[in-house]
Amino acid sequence: MRSPFSGGTDGGTDMRTERRREARVGLAFIAVPMALFLVFQIFAIGYAFYISFFDWGIRGAREFLGFENYAELMSDGVFIGKAIPNTLVYTAVVVPAQMALGLSLAVIVNQKIRGQAFFRTAFYFPAVASSAAVVVLFTFLTQPQGLINTVLGFVGIETARNWTNDPATALPSIMVLVIWTTSGTMMLFYLSALQSISREVYEAAAIDGANWWSAFWKITFPLLKPAHYFVAVISVIGALQMFDQSFIAGGADGAPANSLTTMVLYLFRATGKTFEFGYAAAIGVVLLIFIMTLTLIQRRLFGQAPAM
């Protein structure tokens, strides 16, 4: 990174004035964005930790509690029994599924085929629509007499289940929905990684007589390791922060019967509905710990820094 104006041959004083001017301009350029950043990011993050140690209501601190909010969280039946398991199950199912699907789509779309651009466009489309629109249309399709049950009826599965409103199937249905919408995003990530793999690698494999299937598993898949790492990390982080789908399908209560309550939904409920700010901040800190732990585990597993 070289500065454009460092190579001058002017005298020392001119250089110093110029340097000072450049620094002043630089600081002026970042002043407004960094001010917003300092208040709503840096200060807010620090403040969150602070608040989490208090009984904190809408009017501010009421009482210093130390780690009591955290202790209470650990014995909170909804948090331990619903929010955490729901979030982890969701992550454990959705992440591998969307990665596998995204990779498969990318490999197929990357073939020499007509209409490649069309298919890519079609596959990514559900990911650009808003989660609110997608969840509501999904709720509509999964009504007892909706399109999904009708199609299931055609293949011999008669059911009148209201998929997103049944405690047994609400979360699994939402997982299917998210896998459907995000597979296109994962496809794009894998596609750009696939297209950076050099041709010669395959030509060498062809000379060795490798067929397509074994070439994929022995060459392509291992070469995609940086992409696997990148996609896994962002998918896990995204999945742990699941909120939209639960909120739209089940409201702030994660209905039915907390079957859609995730960690972030529970945090939202404590902030916007019951105004237990200290408690909500503690949930945020626990979420951060989960995210950092899982990211570190993945770094260990994949052993490498991301490819970005």
Next chain:
Amino acid sequence: MTAITDAATAPQVVAPREGRLRRVVAYVLLTLWALLMFVPFAWTFLTSLKDRPEALDMVLPGSPDLEAYQRAWSSIDPGLPQMFANSLGLAVAVTASNVLLGSLAGYAFARLRFPGREALFIIVLATLMIPDQLRVVPVYQIMNFLNFTGRDPSNYLSVFLVLAISATSIFLLRQYFLTIPVDLEEAARIDGAGYFQTFWQVILPLASPALAAVAILQFQGTWNGLFWPALFFGPVREHWTLPFGISQYQGAFQTDWPPLMAIVVVATLPILLLYIFFQRYFVEGIAASGVKG
């Protein structure tokens, strides 16, 4: 991540015959999957043209009309025009702010030397790893303190200020500015242009692909965003955005699907059009925004 090219670059490592069979299988799978992407949206659109009694029937609209749109327009409060205006206003403001502030900061981090530059940039990047939700309570407190959580229009500022600048925008633009040859700036400077003039007249026009990617990314994210509007606009009906309105009306409409589907169509259509016309920037934006997670 490198940009995704249009041309098929897959190397062919198999005999032509096997290749043909594989292609047929690929076409079948691709078409089926494309239908799976397309049918739900098409069905939603058809439902928005139906009358209430036939909404759940597996039939095409008996007498397709825009009655459901009219009902979503005028018989609910806030109606479709109000929610549309709220979504559009917020998305435009957030997009403009991110493009402007993001390019100022991105340029300074890429090209101008000032004390603390590296440290500040690392801090900006580090915030990408912090979940947004950790900031919910403090941000709510700050907005409360600023009196932006009331029922008056200053309530709009709460969501705007949280989203006004994102680390992703700064990062994406800085990376792009770094790829612009330094010679161009030197030439402008020799011609007597000041720092700001060089930035505004020489660098920004050259960075238009990155500016477009940031704009699309922010517009789409804000237009679709649910979390912050739900937190701050929830108690103020007249400030509801389309996504939050959808989440609230879902319960209210219970079995009256056509107007709800009409709102869904209106919420989706602008993004669909943007996507069709500016697909390239969506792809670039998503590759870059992946950093945010």
